[in-house]
Amino acid sequence: MNEFLSISPRISDILAAGGPVVALESTVITHGLPYPQNVETALAMEAAVRSGGAEPATIAVLHGRITVGLTLDDIERLGQLAGSGTVRKVSRRDLPISVANGEDGATTVAGTMILAHMAGIEIFATGGIGGVHRGHPFDISADLRELGKTPVTVVSSGAKSILDLPATREVLETEGVTIVGYGVDELPAFFARSCGLPVDVRMDTPAQVAALIKARRHLNLTGGTLITVPAPDEACMDPQEAEDAITQAAREADEAGIHGPAATPWLLNRVVELTDGRSMTANTALLQNNGRIGGQIALALSQLR
Numbered sequence: 549m550n551e552f553l554s555i556s557p558r559i560s561d562i563l564a565a566g567g568p569v570v571a572l573e574s575t576v577i578t579h580g581l582p583y584p585q586n587v588e589t590a591l592a593m594e595a596a597v598r599s600g601g602a603e604p605a606t607i608a609v610l611h612g613r614i615t616v617g618l619t620l621d622d623i624e625r626l627g628q629l630a631g632s633g634t635v636r637k638v639s640r641r642d643l644p645i646s647v648a649n650g651e652d653g654a655t656t657v658a659g660t661m662i663l664a665h666m667a668g669i670e671i672f673a674t675g676g677i678g679g680v681h682r683g684h685p686f687d688i689s690a691d692l693r694e695l696g697k698t699p700v701t702v703v704s705s706g707a708k709s710i711l712d713l714p715a716t717r718e719v720l721e722t723e724g725v726t727i728v729g730y731g732v733d734e735l736p737a738f739f740a741r742s743c744g745l746p747v748d749v750r751m752d753t754p755a756q757v758a759a760l761i762k763a764r765r766h767l768n769l770t771g772g773t774l775i776t777v778p779a780p781d782e783a784c785m786d787p788q789e790a791e792d793a794i795t796q797a798a799r800e801a802d803e804a805g806i807h808g809p810a811a812t813p814w815l816l817n818r819v820v821e822l823t824d825g826r827s828m829t830a831n832t833a834l835l836q837n838n839g840r841i842g843g844q845i846a847l848a849l850s851q852l853r
């Protein structure tokens with residue numbers, strides 16, 4: 549606990565009792581989806597975590613204060629600011645800036661992992677993680693290094709193929725991150741069920757994942773774990789349509805000189821446009837599915853205590 553951190557009383561009570569809590573990120577609200585779908589999706593994801601048996605804790609920096617457990621009003625306010633350019637996208641290096649300047653900041657996977665760990669939350673559910681950008685081998689998301697050092701388990705659908713997936717997988721291996729395929733033997737690639745790369749281990753139940761997290765904890769391994777969940781069937785897109793849109797978006801981004809932290813949000817928005825919103829429908833469905841599975845894993849982990 550520190551002077552910059554506010555944890556909602558409900559979350560803090562559950563954590564104190566060793567109960568199940570799942571962290572949720574806020575970049576997906578401000579930089580990943582348009583208003584009002586972003587707010588609807590954030591709330592649906594919270595409901596999905598509850599349906600899995602855990603309490604959701606959406607995390608952001610609000611007026612410079614690290615906030616764990618956003619209220620409905622907080623989510624609505626951030627959601628309305630999407631696209632306004634007034635909310636900083638907060639990865640590790642941005643955290644002290646938003647806190648010191650008293651700004652609103654939406655936390656990425658890396659930013660959310662740091663704050664979840666600070667609050668004592670071990671499970672975090674999201675859609676896609678960052679990775680190594682296609683054609684830009686030195687644009688490596690800080691998410692990968694964070695997974696290497698912060699002991700939080702991230703439940704996601706892998707990474708979008710706006711990224712170089714083989715390179716992303718190599719970096720995760722170097723960082724010592726165990727990649728679990730949840731019910732699958734191959735790494736899901738967000739809209740697609742597989743990208744053809746193997747996972748490190750397949751697990752089929754929340755209890756198996758909880759046992760892995762417990763083992764990691766007892767071995768004092770400092771890093772995180774990545775649980776990759778394929779999108780539910782109704783969320784899968786036609787793989788060729790997704791791939792074509794992603795390839796076109798990546799080419800346009802290069803031509804327009806979009807790079808750095810702006811790259812991921814720009815590419816995600818462009819893919820939504822190029823697929824007439826179908827990528828957004830897929831995105832919201834898999835976010836909810838990951839929330840529910842995150843909730844089940846958090847519940848299984850709390851039952852091991």
Ligand code: PSU
Nearest residue numbers: 575576580656657676678689690809812
């Ligand atoms: N991938 C998605 N949706 C997202 C993101 C990634 O499919 O919203 C967001 C996440 O917050 C992730 C961040 O942590 O983008 C990665 O940005 P960067 O590559 O700049 O680290």
Ligand code: MN
Nearest residue numbers: 687688689808
């Ligand atoms: Mn980057």
